[in-house]
Amino acid sequence: xxxxxxxxxxxxxxxxxxxxxxxxxxxxxxxxxxxxxxxxxxxxxxxxxxxxxxxxxxxxxxxxxxxxxxxxxxxxxxxxxxxxxxxxxxxxxxxxxxxxxxxxxxxxxxxxxxxxxxxxxxxxxxxxxxxxxxxxxxxxxxx
Amino acid sequence: xxxxxxxxxxxxxxxxxxxxxxxxxxxxxxxxxxxxxxxxxxxxxxxxxxxxxxxxxxxxxxxxxxxxxxxxxxxxxxxxxxxxxxxxxxxxxxxxxxxxxxxxxxxxxxxxxxxxxxxxxxxxxxxxxxxxxxxxxxxxxxx
DNA sequence: CACTATTTGCAACTTAGTTGCAATGGAGAT
DNA sequence: ATCTCCATTGCAACTAAGTTGCAAATAGTG
Ligand SMILES: [Mn+2]
Ligand SMILES: [Mn+2]
Ligand SMILES: [Zn+2]
Ligand SMILES: [Zn+2]
Numbered sequence: 001x002x003x004x005x006x007x008x009x010x011x012x013x014x015x016x017x018x019x020x021x022x023x024x025x026x027x028x029x030x031x032x033x034x035x036x037x038x039x040x041x042x043x044x045x046x047x048x049x050x051x052x053x054x055x056x057x058x059x060x061x062x063x064x065x066x067x068x069x070x071x072x073x074x075x076x077x078x079x080x081x082x083x084x085x086x087x088x089x090x091x092x093x094x095x096x097x098x099x100x101x102x103x104x105x106x107x108x109x110x111x112x113x114x115x116x117x118x119x120x121x122x123x124x125x126x127x128x129x130x131x132x133x134x135x136x137x138x139x140x141x142x143x
Numbered sequence: 144x145x146x147x148x149x150x151x152x153x154x155x156x157x158x159x160x161x162x163x164x165x166x167x168x169x170x171x172x173x174x175x176x177x178x179x180x181x182x183x184x185x186x187x188x189x190x191x192x193x194x195x196x197x198x199x200x201x202x203x204x205x206x207x208x209x210x211x212x213x214x215x216x217x218x219x220x221x222x223x224x225x226x227x228x229x230x231x232x233x234x235x236x237x238x239x240x241x242x243x244x245x246x247x248x249x250x251x252x253x254x255x256x257x258x259x260x261x262x263x264x265x266x267x268x269x270x271x272x273x274x275x276x277x278x279x280x281x282x283x284x285x286x
Numbered sequence: 287c288a289c290t291a292t293t294t295g296c297a298a299c300t301t302a303g304t305t306g307c308a309a310t311g312g313a314g315a316t
Numbered sequence: 317a318t319c320t321c322c323a324t325t326g327c328a329a330c331t332a333a334g335t336t337g338c339a340a341a342t343a344g345t346g
Pocket of ligand 1: 068070080095096097107108109
């Protein structure tokens with residue numbers, strides 16, 4: 001993905017293009033798993049990013065619907081973007097998270113409409129607006 | 144539920160019967176929603192329970208499979224028991240959690256085998272062992 | 287370039303949950 | 317009933333992810 005495409009995504013979401021935002025979005029776009037604050041800091045490497053600024057960047061991205069947060073089993077947050085084929089991030093959260101029991105990586109998957117509708121009518125009186133399927137198991141790399 | 148039944152459940156799970164464990168289990172058994180550490184402290188009321196002891200009690204219950212933990216959106220834990228008709232708690236975690244956007248209560252539901260198997264084959268190479276369906280919406284009381 | 291609203295950096299803070307350790311007490315053995 | 321031992325409890329100190337306040341820097345607009 002080109003640098004200009006990263007800037008375009010930021011503009012698309014009405015965010016000012018700053019070095020930190022560009023760097024962070026770049027990291028998220030190129031990861032196939034959800035990343036923690038610490039993961040992102042590590043990936044950025046030497047060019048030290050302020051801890052608070054990174055949290056604020058991630059929260060801004062989340063609020064704008066550019067990325068989404070996933071809670072881990074040990075009360076931390078992981079952050080992930082999901083790009084559609086047209087390079088515009090999806091903002092809905094109707095998809096599955098696979099959590100590997102071995103390496104603890106979290107992967108995002110879209111969920112078929114058929115499966116979704118099967119879940120939507122869980123119980124009378126409860127109005128379902130959004131859903132997340134969390135799967136625990138072993139990822140391909142850990143088998 | 145009788146006091147002797149509470150003791151029986153503790154014995155069933157190889158746990159010594161102590162006043163705190165009896166009290167906490169009693170609270171959990173009688174709640175239709177998942178409860179936080181603070182909720183449980185409040186429900187117990189005057190008879191002050193030590194904060195650390197309560198955390199340890201809940202973690203022990205969780206490790207033994209007597210209850211399960213559910214992560215909230217604001218990185219806290221809620222705790223819930225699910226009793227089968229025979230009064231023995233289920234230990235599997237293959238069920239749904241409904242999170243009310245309004246009152247933020249979390250409800251537990253069993254999930255039909257049909258829906259479960261539909262989800263199980265999410266993607267080639269990922270071996271699914273356990274699943275949690277998280278639904279967000281409006282509960283009956285908040286509509 | 288100059289202006290302004292937004293973003294960044296640093297230090298201090300918050301708070302759910304944990305750890306260490308000494309005192310207490312449940313439950314099986316005698 | 318009393319003894320004994322190991323699990324459980326209580327208290328204080330600690331941990332660490334994430335937040336808040338505020339002054340300094342900077343993107344974007346003209
Ligand atoms: Mn996801
Ligand atoms: Mn549950
Ligand atoms: Zn793995
Ligand atoms: Zn509600």
